[in-house]
Amino acid sequence: MTNPAEPTRAVPGAERLVKASQAVRESRFEEALDLFGPALERLARAWEADADARLDLLQEIHIALWRSLEAFDGRCSFRTWVYRVAHNTAASHVTRQMRLRKREWVGLEELAEVADPADGLTVQSDQIKILYAMIHQLKPLDRQVMLAYLEGLDAASTAEITGLSARNVATKIHRIKHLLAQQMNPHTTPETRDPRPQTHSDSNGGPQ
């Protein structure tokens, strides 16, 4: 009778399969860090302003990625998978932190002037500091779209990662572009600052 505590000893083929599957998983993990390691670091910075908590978050993402790769079956691209794991882990992390720190987030449409640049990022340019300061205020979904935009992902990939409709991604990217232009060029005219996408009712409607 097979010893239930050591099932793989009784079936050497199964043991080989387990080892092979483990090797594939390890290879995918290394590949993910090779391809997306720096992007994951930027993502952790964007989700967590505190330096110690940021390292914890990055490690949490690495662990979640490792665990998730057991279930990776190629139904979506590898990049989409890695970003989904990273964003979902980060969103869970900051939601827990928000409860502890009693912070409120805003949406893209409410994000106006940034008062204080991000803390602890003294080696970066002013542009990057402003970006972090903006991102740290955003609600999770808006933050994800902003990060995907800055990482150069197209709208379809962003929709696949976030679950937003293509129309919503397009609207949010439109707002992001306006916000970024407003922050980086504060002397632009008020007309060009409006972050809302132009609609028929917008163009016809007067002050209420």
Added chain:
Amino acid sequence: MTHPSSEENNMKQAWQSQPTEGVRMSIAEVHAKASTFQSKIFWRNLREYAAAAIVVLFFGYRFACTADPFIRAGMAIIVAGTCYLVWQLHVRGSSRELPQEAGLSNSIDFQRTQLIRQRDMLANIWSWYLGPLLPGMVVLMAAVGHATVGRVPHAWLFTAIYIGVIVVVFGAIDQLNRRAARRLQRQIDELDQASR
């Protein structure tokens, strides 16, 4: 087709070329860290259960020392309710563990699942938290009142006040949790809206 402005490209380039620290965990470190995380969760759960254990031990001891069957019944219901509560905490505690299927769901589905679990926990607090504790406390208070009638002036009045205070406190806790559940529901609605 619109082409991204050079300003946009500069911004993306600045973002993507910012210096990183090259943090990279080895497989061995991942395994070690995962064990540490699991260990932390274990000890955190243990601390939560320790409070319940104190309640069970205290009322269990008092149960053994008390002859009044009415009071003993109240204590037994409290112990049973506390055990049920601990079991519920154990069953529902999985939400605090690391996400295992984080790659299978897009962000909206993932967040939605988490929010729904939290909302249901808060909205149904009577079924798993307040409900199991209230009967034992009410029975115990009534039993103590019954045992002191004739020895303490206005014993029933005091008993009624104690029970009233407990019911009001439990009602307030319920209201606070319902409010939190409504806040979570608004977040769920926002996610539903965004996915359409």
